[in-house]
Amino acid sequence: MAVNPLTTTILVLVYVAITLVLGYMGYKKTVHAEDYLLAGRASHPVVIALSYGATFISTSAIVGFGGVAANLGMGMIWLTVFNIGIGILLAFVLFGKKTREKGAETGALTFPDLMGKIFHTPKLQLISGIIILLGMPLYTAAVLIGGARFLETTLSISYTTALLGFAIVVAIYVIYGGLIAVMYTDAFQGAVMLIGMSILLVLTYIYLGGVTAGHKALAAMSSLVPEALAGQGMTGWASMPELGSPIWFTLVTTLVLGVGIGVLAQPQLVVRFMTAKENRSLNRAVLIGGPFILMMTGVAFTVGALTNVYFYQHMGKIAVDAAGGNVDSVIPLYINMAMPDLFVIIFMLTLLSAAMSTLSSLYHTMGTALVCDIWGRGQRCAISLRANQIGCVVMMVVSVLLALAMPAGIIARATAMFMGLCASAFLPAFAVGVYAKNPSRTGAVVSMIVGTVIWFLWTVFVHTAEAKVLGISQMLTGAVTILGAPWTVIDPLVIALPISIIVMVVYQLGMKNKTYDS
Template sequence: MAVSTPVLGVIVLIYLMVIFYLGWVGYKRTKETEDYMVAGRNVHPYILALSYGATFISTSAIVGFGGAAGSLGMGLLWLAVMTIVVGIFVAFVFYGSRTRRMGANLKAVTFPELLGRRFQSRFIQGFSGALIGIFMPLYAGIVLIGGARFVETTLSVNYDVAVFILTIIVAAYVITGGLIAVMYTDALQGAIMFVGMAILLILTYVKLGGITAAHAALTAMSDLVPEGLAAGGHLGWTAMPAFGSPIWWTLISTLVLGVGIGVLAQPQLAVRFMTVKDNRALNRAVLVGGPFILMMTGVAFTVGALSNVYFMNTRGVIAIVAANGNTDLIIPEYINSAMPDVFVILFMLALLAAAMSTLSSQFHTMGTAIGHDFYRQYLKKGELGQTINITRAGMACTIVASVILAYILPISIIAHATAIFFGLCASAFLPMYTGALFWKRMNRNGAIASMLTGTFASLFWLVFVHGKEATALGISRFMFGVDTILTGTWTVIDPILVATPLAFIVAIMVSILTGPDPQDHIEKCFKK
């Protein structure tokens, strides 16, 4: 049932007024390029933690992965474990501290610029910027889908109109206010998301008769798994899929590892580490970021799976059937059907916050990648000019691309497309990024070889081997007469498990076989 109440309009209006006020504050405090790009390198640790978490956890996690849990079950909670251990602890304590220090030493203001200056390569910076500008619109597009689907379901607003409105609102404060505006609004939106998810978990257990009753009922539904899912290895919503089955490989390699490892090399997250003044701030941020990520992912995946119990009790069908076969509609349909109207309003704000916080960071990252890294530093060879204006133009172009993708991408795409982008970033950037921070012998040749190997190996696997994408694209069938050039288990193994190890090996071998970078530059990079 759609929400219709004057209170809704008032709440949304107040929310948007606060968002625009924070955007205005960001605009007023943006005086120099460093302010626009890295928020002046003096962000409060709690602002950092909430901004990082809100950027990481978008509607793709709540709507997309929550819907995937409604279909695949609670095995997706392994991703929650990965995001806390890798995405928070390893990222902040190990990668974050070195990224902050090296970024300050090299005066880098973007993730591609950090890599480019570490290896003294405009090609690395330009190629990384182009890669982000080309492929991040896919990720931004699916975040738009997640937010727009909930607005569509809740307010009975046309989906295309919902996409357009979300885009205009976010673009307005990102383009004008830069990263300061992004992080301030992220922090507010993260707080709203936390409250919304906490209430959702409590109301879900109340609705289903308590924790024990809810999970017992879900376990007892194992015989209701649809034939198609059962044939793929689905053993029930509280059990892991059969080991080695197609669904097991999809769950583990694509969703859990693809996102859980790929988070380390996300440009929009890595740049956050360069916004604080010292490592103490990073360590303090962990204390906020960990519980935040646990609440966001743990609740989304748990509620997504438990929605099967609700739909079976009220409609006599499982969640995927109630959502007409579209996993992206499971969470919106559950919220609108099972929750009180007042909470639906609150949760709509939480999902708007989730979408807007991630979109703002994506728009900022895409704009800086195209305007600063690719155009100014690579094409124009770093000549002085209107960096911020060029970046704003880059944002506008990539925003348009994201909106177009949000209109044309197919159903049930959110979780899978997120994993594709995270996996591509892991393959292209993680070996080079890791070597840049932890291995002084890693040189420019090894970095370039690793980046190219990871990028093209990942794309090759997606186009010619990984069944879901290869079949949909049809390039392999056009060229070779078959959907995939390999068969069997290979077609369900995610590219991240092939391309990323290969890129690491290439990085090490090429760096060892070629001469080291200048010692004075290495000392400058690692200066404490």
């Protein structure tokens, strides 16, 4: 790239140094298991908000979903609406306070530990931990891919080198500093992300002649929609697809609902509520978290769609064609082609921040799930700090191997899959658990298992996007999917979550006059 190597090296070293210093500060404050696992339950509202937001928004949102917006258009903005309305307001106000209270009351240290103690059964801790270990590496790998792809393009290094270096730097401060280090670095990285995305939005509109001119140009490109997409219901990059069309179902059920609802039951985010000292901290955090998510996702999706205008004006191609058909390459290509040299470095740091803030939380959550919730269950997650650190290393290795094996263009879909699984498996039991005085333990166990199993079966045998890649249905039944349209484009979440809710409600209603069910 054209950026001065010395400038790049200096800025990257400064960024890494600040990150590692904050990680060291977290390490110095980490004495007990509760410090490592829950940041001592005394986090500042600003730190909570930025940590939650930075963990929520990763390279999958900026690179993966930005690329999807370049392919499917501005309809992705509905996901921003859901992210703010559900992921921030509903999450903090409806679930955050109750989660904090239940966590403090039970002494729970992880999300699976919280579920086990709320429902008074170790089974739920074990089941929750297993689901995390099965599903979270997929999301972690997607985040790793997003960061590594941009480093590969920007620094002209091999993908494998970028991936390994990236994974190791994050692992260093997570392994030694625990959740205190994670939240300190998240807050710093969130600030970098906010600066980078703000500049990106302003420069994009300047290049396209202003807000009105940019969006008019995008709307005028509807005739350039590829036949394959037009045949599936796409009407243009500035409008929603045809109601009920395959692309409409993909956009609404997989991307908007899958991620928009799935955020409510993500273990790495739920734990943030348990780090607050009091409910007032969560109220204050909302005022920061809402605008932060608006700038992160709103900018990524808007700029993603508008890249079509830029590439058509400069290359005579729509964005995905310019990127060689890989939606994950659209945003990195746009940044490297369109932006000033200095901003390429700034945006690289923005993506590093987005990826590192999410990765650190995922490493931490997977490591504690392995050590606290599966191996050390019943020992209050206090086997030793060393054991928790080893757990983080093991899950980092698993995630890196998975990232090396995953196909191109997978970032957004892998993210939606993980969040859909979280909602289907955890949300009904979690919602009842934090609100009901006498929650049904049997209902929670059955709901969690049913939600997970149905989500998996629909993913493997019905939803074409995954079933075709996995090939299990083809191998067992001789057909890519066992059902036809429109079921093949309806996301597993839309089927699994309602059934999981019904199961939980039925069992809970049967608990009316009981203290605990057997």
